Amino acid sequence: MSSNKNKTVLVAGGAGYIGSHTTVELINAGYDVVIADNLSNADISAVKGVEQIVGRSVPFIQVDCCDIDALRREVFGKYSFASVIHFAAYKAVGESVSEPLKYFRNNLQSLLNVLTLMKEFDVPNIVFSSSATVYGQPEVLPATEATPRQRANSPYGLTKQMSEDIIQDTVAAVPFFKAIALRYFNPIGAHPSALIGELPKGVPANLVPFITQTAAGIRKELSIFGDDYGTPDGSCLRDYIDVVDLARAHVAAVGRMVENQSAERYEIFNIGIGRPVSVLELVKLFEEVNGVPVPHKIVARRPGDVEKIWAATDKANEVLGWHAERELGDTLRAAWAWEKHVRGL
Numbered sequence: 001m002s003s004n005k006n007k008t009v010l011v012a013g014g015a016g017y018i019g020s021h022t023t024v025e026l027i028n029a030g031y032d033v034v035i036a037d038n039l040s041n042a043d044i045s046a047v048k049g050v051e052q053i054v055g056r057s058v059p060f061i062q063v064d065c066c067d068i069d070a071l072r073r074e075v076f077g078k079y080s081f082a083s084v085i086h087f088a089a090y091k092a093v094g095e096s097v098s099e100p101l102k103y104f105r106n107n108l109q110s111l112l113n114v115l116t117l118m119k120e121f122d123v124p125n126i127v128f129s130s131s132a133t134v135y136g137q138p139e140v141l142p143a144t145e146a147t148p149r150q151r152a153n154s155p156y157g158l159t160k161q162m163s164e165d166i167i168q169d170t171v172a173a174v175p176f177f178k179a180i181a182l183r184y185f186n187p188i189g190a191h192p193s194a195l196i197g198e199l200p201k202g203v204p205a206n207l208v209p210f211i212t213q214t215a216a217g218i219r220k221e222l223s224i225f226g227d228d229y230g231t232p233d234g235s236c237l238r239d240y241i242d243v244v245d246l247a248r249a250h251v252a253a254v255g256r257m258v259e260n261q262s263a264e265r266y267e268i269f270n271i272g273i274g275r276p277v278s279v280l281e282l283v284k285l286f287e288e289v290n291g292v293p294v295p296h297k298i299v300a301r302r303p304g305d306v307e308k309i310w311a312a313t314d315k316a317n318e319v320l321g322w323h324a325e326r327e328l329g330d331t332l333r334a335a336w337a338w339e340k341h342v343r344g345l
């Protein structure tokens, strides 16, 4: 199958939460996208939602990135890519503690396969989904890209650190490779169309899906994990970034590499709004902007949580040319609109 080499992006994990939103923004920016996803933690309805938003069909290949032969045969052998965006990974922090080998095997093997095939098929650029988890609890805030990484406190976080290192060393060894690692802070929200959003399987582990499911009456009440932290209201501080803004950061990263603007062949950018928001503030804002109550109670701290983290976004703003644009209230409106869409409310 032929495709326009300079415009085609492989989105591995493109049926997932961030991958689906990124696919929309790539297509809006004029790229062609091929989605590869094994649907292990995603639903084909996300691809349909993407197609509805962009008004055209998007090539989708159901393949496991850990299966290098299938990935070679079905994906790299059939299309020519300008860039890969690698989202295909497990992401449940708690599960990674109880099943570390599952996380190491999946998250590292899929990356190794993608890099191997990029080299084999002369695909020069990769954007990698990294995470603020690589910083642990920084001593100085906000966290800049130069803030020292600390040993991650979960196998999930370790796979992000290891993946960054694998990419850095591979780029050093393969002269035509360029890579950008985006360290996401806390991605939340949904597409304003309410046609795609976050669809966690089972009981949500993350705050905003738990809030929306509680507002929808699926969960009785939200547990707030700790109000005795050394923060203004005692609850944890995070940097909540709208998923559409985050998606646009990937478009900027691809553009930077494709247009040969990278200052170095391996670059890292924090992607957040650069402002701390407490758990209690977020719940209150959600209730205010949506006019719906979120019953909640304070419970014990959750093991492994950092007290506070937010991003320095200067490098992303000035070097990548990307800025967060969406207001937090609008992001929480979109999250609620999506939950209502999913539940038929």
Ligand code: UFG
Pocket (backbone or CB within 6 Å): 091, 093, 131, 132, 133, 134, 157, 185, 186, 205, 206, 207, 208, 210, 222, 223, 224, 225, 226, 236, 237, 238, 279, 302, 305
């Ligand atoms: N929280 C609650 N109740 C809940 C869920 C979360 O009070 O039911 C609190 C947490 O204690 C934390 C905040 O809401 O203070 C945000 O928690 P999330 O689980 O939504 O997000 P985390 O900051 O723990 O995790 C995010 C990403 C991970 C990443 C991690 C590390 O989801 O992928 O950041 O920075 F590893």
